[in-house]
Amino acid sequence: MTAEIGSEPETSHTVGSAPGAAAERIDLDDLRSVFLFQALTDEQLGWLCARGHVARQPAGRVYAEGEPATCFYVLLEGGVALSRRVGADDIEVIRTTARGVYSGAMQAYLEDRVAQVYTSSLTATVPSRFFVLDADLFTTFMRTWFPMALHLLEGLFFGIRNINEATERRERLLALGSLSAGLTHELNNPAAAAVRATATLRDRVGHMRHKLRVIAEGNLDRDVLVVLIKLQEDATDRVRFAPDLTPLQVNDAEDEIGDWLDEHGVGDGWELAPTFVQAGLDVDWLDQMAGMLPAEVLEAASRWLMYTLETELLMTEILDSTTRISTLVGAAKQYSQIDRAPFQPADINLLLKSTLAMLFGKFGGGITVVKDLSPALPKVPAYAAELNQVWTNIIDNAVAAMGGHGTLTLRTALVREQVQIEIGDTGPGIPAAVQGRIFEPFFTTKAVGEGTGLGLDISWRIIVNRHHGDLSVVSEPGDTRFVIRLPLHPVGHDDGPGSSGAD
Numbered sequence: 001m002t003a004e005i006g007s008e009p010e011t012s013h014t015v016g017s018a019p020g021a022a023a024e025r026i027d028l029d030d031l032r033s034v035f036l037f038q039a040l041t042d043e044q045l046g047w048l049c050a051r052g053h054v055a056r057q058p059a060g061r062v063y064a065e066g067e068p069a070t071c072f073y074v075l076l077e078g079g080v081a082l083s084r085r086v087g088a089d090d091i092e093v094i095r096t097t098a099r100g101v102y103s104g105a106m107q108a109y110l111e112d113r114v115a116q117v118y119t120s121s122l123t124a125t126v127p128s129r130f131f132v133l134d135a136d137l138f139t140t141f142m143r144t145w146f147p148m149a150l151h152l153l154e155g156l157f158f159g160i161r162n163i164n165e166a167t168e169r170r171e172r173l174l175a176l177g178s179l180s181a182g183l184t185h186e187l188n189n190p191a192a193a194a195v196r197a198t199a200t201l202r203d204r205v206g207h208m209r210h211k212l213r214v215i216a217e218g219n220l221d222r223d224v225l226v227v228l229i230k231l232q233e234d235a236t237d238r239v240r241f242a243p244d245l246t247p248l249q250v251n252d253a254e255d256e257i258g259d260w261l262d263e264h265g266v267g268d269g270w271e272l273a274p275t276f277v278q279a280g281l282d283v284d285w286l287d288q289m290a291g292m293l294p295a296e297v298l299e300a301a302s303r304w305l306m307y308t309l310e311t312e313l314l315m316t317e318i319l320d321s322t323t324r325i326s327t328l329v330g331a332a333k334q335y336s337q338i339d340r341a342p343f344q345p346a347d348i349n350l351l352l353k354s355t356l357a358m359l360f361g362k363f364g365g366g367i368t369v370v371k372d373l374s375p376a377l378p379k380v381p382a383y384a385a386e387l388n389q390v391w392t393n394i395i396d397n398a399v400a401a402m403g404g405h406g407t408l409t410l411r412t413a414l415v416r417e418q419v420q421i422e423i424g425d426t427g428p429g430i431p432a433a434v435q436g437r438i439f440e441p442f443f444t445t446k447a448v449g450e451g452t453g454l455g456l457d458i459s460w461r462i463i464v465n466r467h468h469g470d471l472s473v474v475s476e477p478g479d480t481r482f483v484i485r486l487p488l489h490p491v492g493h494d495d496g497p498g499s500s501g502a503d
Helices: 028-032 042-051 108-113 135-145 147-217 222-239 247-263 269-279 283-292 295-336 348-362 384-402 455-466
Strands: 053-057 060-063 071-086 089-096 102-104 121-134 344-346 367-372 380-382 406-415 418-425 470-476 479-487
Touching: 028 042, 042 121, 042 135, 060 071, 071 135, 108 135, 121 135, 147 295, 222 269, 222 283, 222 295, 247 269, 247 283, 269 295, 283 295, 344 348, 344 384, 348 367, 348 384, 348 406, 348 418, 380 384, 380 479, 384 406, 384 418, 384 455, 384 479, 455 470
Parallel strands: 367 406
Antiparallel strands: 053 121, 060 121, 071 089, 071 102, 071 121, 344 380, 406 418, 418 479, 470 479
């Protein structure tokens, strides 16, 4: 997120391509007047004068982002603007006319240990004059005249990169631990339900066999048995279409069926009534049953039907529980992108849904989730597992901000050749004074020990550096929205989540 142009008080970064004007030499005094070279000896200045050259550049592009970094530039006069590609747009980062600002192949001395490309574009805003040194000569100059400083710079560069990688791994582990706890809870509930239902099912099947034997031992003719089987089939079919009743409706229906059973000589009808109601039976259906069976077998038939219906309901519960487990495992696989290529076209809606499934156990009953996902959203070339990490970081922050009560909104749309994702919450909002800092590493508004300050920094680098997209936030009390834009046709992609060129 730092600017890739150097000036007297700032650290330099990378850019570039060569100006297309005729070359000329620079004299030693002119070079010494640039603050960057003021402390050099005459011998060092002479080395630069003999090997570098002056290039005059008309207003226009000096070099473009993504091109091989071949030159180191120092502005002698004129003006420049530095920009970075964000989705389909070039976003200007710096505009200056300060003599001596520098840019270009700033990391050439690291050679093939980092990608030697310009990670921004440089434009001359007016006709300008540059001192230009080829990247190979810049490397030779640094290694010849400043070997100790070069070692220190290398150590600083790779040390910071290693620290960033270590902290990112730590952040991912923290997120994984949180997700694992939620997933374990989510898996435990349907698994326990399936175990309980299976044990109960074994008992009910035993009772059903016993009741069938009692019926068979009675003086029933063949026609009555045929009716019983027909009633059994009809009752079990009704289970699939049982209406969803409110608690009050359930109580009323159980009272009606309990009274009907008592009136027709079925003892302890209150025990059978809940199962009949849950299965979708009503008094009208029981009247039909009573009209089809002899009165003396009505109680035995009712209890046999109850066991049959309980068996059907238990099997439905087992199916629902195991389906829930299968869905969660599928969501976990989708979330982690196991067995998938790291960079490939990704269904953003599916990624958001898998992340919600992984995090749902953390929401509690006070969080309402609203999904407004465009059904016609095209796939986006992406590192899907890393995008899931972005959703996780932002959703986790949103849930924490709402304190367990509020509305989480996920919205997707296609906007000008970009897929736009909005993740919003109804929390207290981000104070305006800190909104400009939330993507800085180690910055956090959470209490000590509750946040590392890396989640949004990592998210920014995944979206902007890895996917050439854009990540921004708009916030006021009751309405905070993180807006992510991903290009449908990215210019290119980096090799690792922490690689950001000049960063």
